[in-house]
Amino acid sequence: LWKPGHIIAESIESIRGKVGTDTVLLGLSGGVDSSVAAALLHKAIGNQLICVFVDNGLLRLGEADQVMATFARHLGIKVIRIDAESRFLEALAGVVDPEAKRKIIGRVFIEVFEEAAAELPNVQWLAQGTIYPDVIESAGGKTGKAQVIKSHHNVGGLPEELNLKLLEPLRELFKDEVRHLGTELGLPFDLVYRHPFPGPGLGVRILGEVKKEYADLLRLADAIFIEELHAHGWYDKVSQAFAVFLPVKSVGVMGDGRCYDFVVALRAVESVDFMTARWAHLPYDFLDHVSRRIINEVSGISRVTYDISGKPPATIEWE
């Protein structure tokens, strides 16, 4: 029988048994998985947990400040924030291949994280918010049928490089189970029922080369879409929704003149396990409203499209 209370009690016991009086380091992304892992670990070992939050410049609008407010201020968890936007963007300059981008983001993350870890005295463990679908989608998964679908940068790499023991308290759980756990641990509803966000962030939602200009436009468009999904009661009805930046320009008319600006695609899906997904049949009036707002409010974007592809064959993310 699956009960969040049991899982928490068992996990706490197991974490304490393993960790003892050691110090644990966690890379906090602000997504559901690492957030729940942080809350669980904090409950188990309190101040023996130190979180490092890397702002890679590929986060959503206002996200870094929200993470700090929730974890450092409200929950009293020790969080070290590192602003590494320019480092990520420099490493990504000129790179267009999706898997190459993922690898670079993963590598720079490791570098930044290692540097932060080196500053901390006496860390023995590295905790990660790896969940079961990450395990089975990555090479070396425990099913034996694992395929490398995409290299999820939150699996593998770090512990060996850092010479730390690995702690993955959510490794056996599916997303919905992780959410139940988060609720039980007292995390805010909005955070726990937040749509998943990929480790490489906007890096895989900006097609091709990542540029700050593109990330800034995408953040604004995405924030409008998400705000309207909340306002119209759709956010919790879909499993994941976001905007994607297409680095192509199309012609339009704005006022008296011709414009030639970028395109965004909106993606919203319904899914149980994120292995398959159906595109969300959002009402035309709603899409119309969102499209108008984006085009009117985000200067630099003049066309909005809606993605009507299912998974399979299309993945949820565009890269």
Ligand code: XMP
């Ligand atoms: P796809 O695009 O493969 O996505 O259909 C399935 C789910 O996984 C998320 N995703 C990622 N998460 N690192 C992550 O941590 C990644 O590289 C990554 N790629 C996709 C995606 O947002 C969706 O929820």
